[in-house]
Amino acid sequence: MSDNKVYADLTFLLNVSMDFLLLWLTARLCHLSIAYRRLLLAACLGGFYGVGQLISAGSILYTLPAKLVVSCLLLLVACPSKAWAQFGKAFMVFYGLSFITAGASLAAASLVPTGEDASWSMYYLVAGVSALISIAIFAERFFRQTLLPVLLKYQVRLCFDNKCCRGQGFLDTGNGLRDPLTHRPIVVAEFALVQSCLPEEICCAMEDDLNEEQRLEALSHSQWGNRVRLIPFSSLGKKNGMLIGLRCDELGIRVGQREMLHKNLVVAIYPYKLSANGDYQLLIPSEVVQQA
Numbered sequence: 001m002s003d004n005k006v007y008a009d010l011t012f013l014l015n016v017s018m019d020f021l022l023l024w025l026t027a028r029l030c031h032l033s034i035a036y037r038r039l040l041l042a043a044c045l046g047g048f049y050g051v052g053q054l055i056s057a058g059s060i061l062y063t064l065p066a067k068l069v070v071s072c073l074l075l076l077v078a079c080p081s082k083a084w085a086q087f088g089k090a091f092m093v094f095y096g097l098s099f100i101t102a103g104a105s106l107a108a109a110s111l112v113p114t115g116e117d118a119s120w121s122m123y124y125l126v127a128g129v130s131a132l133i134s135i136a137i138f139a140e141r142f143f144r145q146t147l148l149p150v151l152l153k154y155q156v157r158l159c160f161d162n163k164c165c166r167g168q169g170f171l172d173t174g175n176g177l178r179d180p181l182t183h184r185p186i187v188v189a190e191f192a193l194v195q196s197c198l199p200e201e202i203c204c205a206m207e208d209d210l211n212e213e214q215r216l217e218a219l220s221h222s223q224w225g226n227r228v229r230l231i232p233f234s235s236l237g238k239k240n241g242m243l244i245g246l247r248c249d250e251l252g253i254r255v256g257q258r259e260m261l262h263k264n265l266v267v268a269i270y271p272y273k274l275s276a277n278g279d280y281q282l283l284i285p286s287e288v289v290q291q292a
Helices: 002-029 036-055 064-078 083-112 116-150 191-197 200-207 211-220 288-292
Strands: 155-161 164-170 189-190 229-237 237-249 249-255 258-263 267-271 281-287
Touching: 002 036, 002 064, 002 083, 002 116, 036 288, 064 229, 155 191, 155 281, 164 189, 164 191, 164 288, 189 191, 191 200, 191 267, 200 211, 211 229, 211 237, 229 267, 249 288, 281 288
Parallel strands: 164 281, 189 267
Antiparallel strands: 155 164, 155 249, 189 281, 229 237, 237 267, 249 258
């Protein structure tokens, strides 16, 4: 009787500790609000669910579908989300972390000869916690600094009047600029990238030391006057700025082996560099990629 009680206690402690860390790291990686009381409540529910398996391991409550349902419930308790896409992302991250942690725990436990369940559980806990802490410290940094920028870059082709220019685009989820006439999303491009595609009078107007009103006046009287847009924007340090936009004939975004095409999108011309180290020359709103 006492052995079973100790084993149940260790099982509860193991499950609560691991579930708490898994839920906390999931919320952190998915940028969800973290409420520690909800995390602890969900972890305790997971702990009781783990202890229940000792009593009725063959029950329908411990089949694979039931475990998936319980995982969803734990996530909903710990990190409630109103958006299904956000919840789906959290669910995949949660199970990805679970597989990594389980693999690290089993590998560590197999390297240490143990004859008692209590000792095995302790190695499992230490190895799992170590794996999660390593992910929290290093994986998030790698994802943000290395992997994420690569995943969010696209080869982009812009065409104006049978002339095309190509550059590297970066997916900008915070880009909410809209064409004031059509309300379609707007791509932002460096002037240096599109300069070769523009007629001389447009380039002169963009390069001259003119204020926004003078530049717009000069552009409106050019042969490309029907392409010109004045786009208001706000940014850090500048609440009421204006960008000159030009309607392109075609915009192509290379995604894998195919090119997604958009017709008549407005491209806002940015006079400076968008990336300090030149990694990209365009900012692409996420809606453009989703609609393509």
